[in-house]
Each structure stands twice: as C-alpha cells, then as structure tokens.
Amino acid sequence: MDHSKAAEIFNKDKARTKWHDETLWMVREKRDKAAHSVPDWEKLREAASNIKSHTLSNLDEYLKTFEDKAKKNGITVHWAADAHDHNEIVYSIIRSNNIQKIVKSKSMLTEECHMNEFMASKGIDVIDTDLGERIVQFRKEHPSHIVMPAIHLKREDVGETFHQHLGTEKGATDPQYLTEAARQHLRDKFIASELAITGVNFAIAETGGFVVCTNEGNADMGAHLASIHIACMGIEKIIPKMEHLGVFLRLLARSATGQPITTYSSHFHKPRPNQQMHIVIVDNGRSVQLGRPDFRNSLKCIRCAACFNTCPVYRRSGGHSYHNAVAGPIGSILAPNLNMRENADLPFASTLCGSCTNVCPVKIDLHDQLWKWRQVLMKEGYGSLSKKTGMKMMTTVLSNPGIYNFMGKLGRGVLRTIPWIAKSKMLNPWYKHREMPVARGSFKEWYVGRRGNR
Amino acid sequence: MSAREKILSAVKGNKPELLPLQTWDWSRVETDVRDTFIKTLQGIGGTVSIVKDLQQVKQRVLEVHGDEKRIINRVASLDWKNSDKIEIENSTSMEKIEVAIIEGQIGVAENGAIWVPEDAMGNRALPFICQHLVIVLSINKIVPTMHQAYASIDVTANGFGVFIAGPSKTADIEQSLVIGAHGARSLAVFLLDS
Numbered sequence A: 001m002d003h004s005k006a007a008e009i010f011n012k013d014k015a016r017t018k019w020h021d022e023t024l025w026m027v028r029e030k031r032d033k034a035a036h037s038v039p040d041w042e043k044l045r046e047a048a049s050n051i052k053s054h055t056l057s058n059l060d061e062y063l064k065t066f067e068d069k070a071k072k073n074g075i076t077v078h079w080a081a082d083a084h085d086h087n088e089i090v091y092s093i094i095r096s097n098n099i100q101k102i103v104k105s106k107s108m109l110t111e112e113c114h115m116n117e118f119m120a121s122k123g124i125d126v127i128d129t130d131l132g133e134r135i136v137q138f139r140k141e142h143p144s145h146i147v148m149p150a151i152h153l154k155r156e157d158v159g160e161t162f163h164q165h166l167g168t169e170k171g172a173t174d175p176q177y178l179t180e181a182a183r184q185h186l187r188d189k190f191i192a193s194e195l196a197i198t199g200v201n202f203a204i205a206e207t208g209g210f211v212v213c214t215n216e217g218n219a220d221m222g223a224h225l226a227s228i229h230i231a232c233m234g235i236e237k238i239i240p241k242m243e244h245l246g247v248f249l250r251l252l253a254r255s256a257t258g259q260p261i262t263t264y265s266s267h268f269h270k271p272r273p274n275q276q277m278h279i280v281i282v283d284n285g286r287s288v289q290l291g292r293p294d295f296r297n298s299l300k301c302i303r304c305a306a307c308f309n310t311c312p313v314y315r316r317s318g319g320h321s322y323h324n325a326v327a328g329p330i331g332s333i334l335a336p337n338l339n340m341r342e343n344a345d346l347p348f349a350s351t352l353c354g355s356c357t358n359v360c361p362v363k364i365d366l367h368d369q370l371w372k373w374r375q376v377l378m379k380e381g382y383g384s385l386s387k388k389t390g391m392k393m394m395t396t397v398l399s400n401p402g403i404y405n406f407m408g409k410l411g412r413g414v415l416r417t418i419p420w421i422a423k424s425k426m427l428n429p430w431y432k433h434r435e436m437p438v439a440r441g442s443f444k445e446w447y448v449g450r451r452g453n454r
Numbered sequence B: 001m002s003a004r005e006k007i008l009s010a011v012k013g014n015k016p017e018l019l020p021l022q023t024w025d026w027s028r029v030e031t032d033v034r035d036t037f038i039k040t041l042q043g044i045g046g047t048v049s050i051v052k053d054l055q056q057v058k059q060r061v062l063e064v065h066g067d068e069k070r071i072i073n074r075v076a077s078l079d080w081k082n083s084d085k086i087e088i089e090n091s092t093s094m095e096k097i098e099v100a101i102i103e104g105q106i107g108v109a110e111n112g113a114i115w116v117p118e119d120a121m122g123n124r125a126l127p128f129i130c131q132h133l134v135i136v137l138s139i140n141k142i143v144p145t146m147h148q149a150y151a152s153i154d155v156t157a158n159g160f161g162v163f164i165a166g167p168s169k170t171a172d173i174e175q176s177l178v179i180g181a182h183g184a185r186s187l188a189v190f191l192l193d194s
C-alpha cells in the first residue's frame, strides 16, 4: 500500500490523528527548548556535520582502524554486505552456541534487516525489550517511530495488549501500572537470557569501542547479564575520536526528546571475562548511497527523529504509512536507495517545507534531497504515479477542515500544521524563528493548482 | 571476495574526496557548575544532597531504605556492606539487590550525567539491576559540559563505562513519563564536600 492510501486510512480516526499530530509537536517544542538553552547549539551542529562529512570521506580507513582496535580489545568483528548476510551471521552465532533465550534492545538496523522474522523462520524467538518495541511486538506490528516505537498507540491499546499477553487487569490504562507489568515481565527475560543483541549509536575508530544510548536501561540489562553480546551497526556509525562523542551526545537526546542526555550512555570496549562480544558491521546499500553525491549526506544521520517530529506529513500520516523500517523525512531518502520501485512514493510524502532540514542536528539537507529524489524518480519512470499519489497524500493529510483557513488565525495550531507559513513575510511578518524554514514554491504551486482544479 | 573486501572496496570507490576534519574550542567560563549540576539532575528525576562525610551517606541510605533488604556498597572508603564478590555473582542473586552505592568519577553540569567506570561497579550489571542506585561524587569533580568530561576521563581505562543521568525512565506509553523502566527506580547523588 502506498503512502497516500495508508495516510488516508490513518486519517480516518480524526481524534487519534489530532492526538498524534499534537503529541509529536509537543516533542518538537521540547527539542526547541533544549536546543535554545545551549549557547553552542549552532556550533555543535556545524561540528557534528563536519565530523560526519569528514568520516564519510575517509570511511574505509576508519572502518579498518575500528576493526583493528576492536579486535585488539577482544571483540569479534563480522562484516555483512546485506541484510541477509547480517541475519545469517547473527543466526550462526546463536546456533553454534546452542542459544535459546535471546533479548534485544532497540536497533533500527535489525528492523531494516527484518531480523526477527528471519529468526522466527528458523524457530528462534527474539524478545524485544524496549517498552515501545515490546508493545508493538506483542501486537505483531512494527515500530512506527525510531525513537518512540509505539507512538501510534493510545494507552487503551497498550492496556488491552498487556491484558492479553501479560495478564494485567482488563481495562487498566495507567502508564505507571502498565510499565511496571512490563518491567516485571522483562526482568525475568533478562535474567534468563543467554544472548543479547543491541544496536550501536556511535562506534569510535580510535578506540575500537562503541556507545549505546537508552533511557530504560534495557541495552545494559541485556548486554551485562547475557554471556554473549552481539552489537549490530551500519558502516556509517563510525566517528573518528572519543572526543567527538562530546559533540554527538550533546546533540542526540536534545534533538530527540528534549532531554539533556539519555539516562544511560554506555561505552563498551571489552567483553567481560568469559563473555563473547561480537560486532556485525553492515553495509546493506549504504556504500551505494555513499556513491550518490546528491544523497550521500543522508549517511550522516544519527537517528534522533527530530525530522519526524517536526514533519507536518509524518505527524498527520503516522509512521506505518511509510512502509519502511525508518519512516519520516530521512526514511523517505534512505528507502529509495534500497528499492526505488517499492519506495518511489516516499519522496513525495513531503511538503518540502524544509522544517526537517532546519532541526537536523547533523545538518542534512533533507528537503533538498527529497526534491532531488523526485527528479531522479521522474527520470527513471516512477514519477508520474508517485507525484499523483503525493498530491493525494497532501489532500488527505493537510486538507482537514480548518487547516487552510489560516488567514484569520495564525496561531500555534497553524504553525504546527504547516510551519513554513510562519516564515512567509506576507502572512506572518512578525514571526522570526531560526528554525522556520525557507518557503519553497512547491506548496504554493500545489495549493494554487488544487484550487484551480475545483 | 569476502563481505569485508566487498564493503571496503565499494566504500573506497564511492567515497567523496577527503574533507578536512576541523577542530573546535569548547572551553567556556562557567560561573557555577555545582548549582547547574544540581538543578539539572533534579530536573531529570534524580535527588542530590551535599554531605560532609560518608557516614552521612550511610545514615541517609538507612533512613530511606532500611536494613532488611540487600545493600551493596562499592565505595571502598566507606566501611559498610562492602562486597568483593560482586564480580562473580550471577543475575539471579543480583536481582535481589535493593540498593547499590557506587562512586562516580566526573559529573557534568549541563546534563546531570555522571561517569562511572567498570572498576567502580565491580560488576557491570550492578547500577542497572539494583532497584535503587546511590552515587557518591566528589563535589570538586563537576565539569561544565561533555567536552570537559571526555577530556578528563579515559573511556578505554576499563572494558566498560557509562554516563548515568537520573533514574531509568520511559515515555513509551502515550508519551507519559514513568520513572523506573528496566534499570534503577531511583538515583540519589551525594556530593561529597569534605
């Protein structure tokens, strides 16, 4: 199902769509507050962008250095050319150690590789331990957001799911109560686990170690209790030096949720005595993206999801409508690289308002890349259909009553829905905000065109 | 060709021309790092008290948690409930730990995080599996930002180390904040000013 169709279905539940929209905007506002409280913010973004750009321009060397140091630290390093390789490598570690009990903390890479499904086909059960991921796993769904996996669900949904799977009281919806039930349930899983799979936020070439950030502590509960730890990372997770962590850890949580830092920023360098530590370094299309000058910048992404939270289309269409492990603006740039045909609709799931570009902590030119993907897709013959569905999406997502009735009420609601309007001198001459993006012609053209059709 | 060679040669062939890595000066004059640290940590759900000596820490822990459940103290200079066998304990027995007292190395004013190397934990799982975590930090060991923190620690000195900022938390159900996800349910920081 393409994005516009899925968005249409999502929008059928008006109250829920409104809640989703407003909740993510609230997270975006928290991000603003956190960002503005750091005097060095713009300098940090510049630095992060430079470090990532530099790293990409020397990536093979940094990967080799990282491998070398990691091995010296006693970590086993594996290389996976694609998703299938990745899954086979993890599977072979599981099988050769005769493992039954596996816990996993959040890793968008394992989602991208459809690892859980692969393991299930081999009869292996992988327990997701991030609360949001456990919820969607129970429901046989996928995360709809890379930082808040269950943001498409309401407490009533979670209550019902936990009632069915964990035996919580029927009708119970208190988040405190439900979280406590999950804590007890997952503690048992952690204690029994033999193998833990985690993602990687940053891999440090200079030291051969890696950093994993969580608020819940689930990556640590897994990795420190199991006798085998497998950390899965894309090739783009490398940073040159330890000191660069200072830049990225200052940006990551503030951009993601508005917290000054995640509760736990765990630095792994060596396995415990008698523990096996593995790193799987995965390409899966990244080296191809590196060869596309217009899109290589997308590999700078640190997966903070700020671009999701600010995106008027994401907020009003939900993560599942992107039919890709990573949704939102960045997902719409990464997905066509993996499969142009299947994901040709995604670069059109955007108003090109530029709000994503303005919040991105590593300064990825997101809306320009979306625009450029459209050109590529048109040339490759996927364009006309996608464009049509893109327009349809805008009609569904942005044309709810009241949204275009903005002349008389340029308030918060409108800013939330279509933030670039605030930048328009004509419409909003007094509002000067540095995250307000440059207006693009595309929306106006579309809007005028749409009116013309009536 | 192995996957390794395949990936490395593709990256080599596709990477852009080398871009220079810049350096930045992050030094900054901070007027009151202690105050910022305390306020920030309280803002993310931790409690902070300034104490004159470690006996005060012991007293406070007893006041809050009592003496019935298992307490593990890793601060060597406090002669109370020290455990030297924690390294080899398994998860089933560690799960019974109510309170763990450990020593932090560096506190970060801007985000309330405290660096704890593996040596200070004895067992990597300790600060996560305990129900309540207590960290003792010398009040002179607070720096303004993460840049100064990284300049004063060596992340490779131990096989593992962690910045801990507040108690374990989640907002995965409707963005409603719940303290006590999988890790410690509370974090009490004692700033030692002797």
Ligand code: SF4
Pocket (backbone or CB within 6 Å): A255, A300, A301, A302, A303, A304, A305, A306, A307, A308, A330, A356, A359, A360, A361, A362, A363, A364, A366
């Ligand atoms: S593209 Fe930028 S804003 Fe979006 S998730 Fe990645 S780092 Fe965050």
